[in-house]
Amino acid sequence: MYFDQAAFGRRLKKIRETMGISQEKMAEKLNISKVHYGNMERGKACCSLDLLVEMSCIFKVSTDYLLKGAENSNNEDVIKLQNIILQLTDIKRRM
Numbered sequence: 190m191y192f193d194q195a196a197f198g199r200r201l202k203k204i205r206e207t208m209g210i211s212q213e214k215m216a217e218k219l220n221i222s223k224v225h226y227g228n229m230e231r232g233k234a235c236c237s238l239d240l241l242v243e244m245s246c247i248f249k250v251s252t253d254y255l256l257k258g259a260e261n262s263n264n265e266d267v268i269k270l271q272n273i274i275l276q277l278t279d280i281k282r283r284m
Contacts, residue, residue, distance in 0.1 A: 192256065192257075194232045194233075194235055195232030196232075196258055197229075197232065197235070197255065197256060198229055198230045198231055198232035198233075199230075199232075200254070200255055200258060201229055201230050201244070201255070202230040204248045204250065204268060205230075205248075207268050207271060207272050207275075208248065208271055208272075208275065209275045212226055212227055212230070215247075218247055219240060219243055219244065219247075221240070241255060241256070249267050249271070250267065250268070
């Protein structure tokens, strides 16, 4: 097994979009440039271990999921729940 940087980037993008966070806001939360974060999502750059751990905390997924895409039903459930919360928040805001 090897590390697939492009797949790592796709996972970052999917989770970030599911959470409704812009690349700019994500880069700000991580204290990195938007260019660096964008390059990670495009599979053109990687991250330090510290940054990996920080992203897993922000996204509320395991580092295994970010690195390998290890499907864990708990991670998928968290992402689905976050998406539902975002949808409900949007509905409430529009009322």
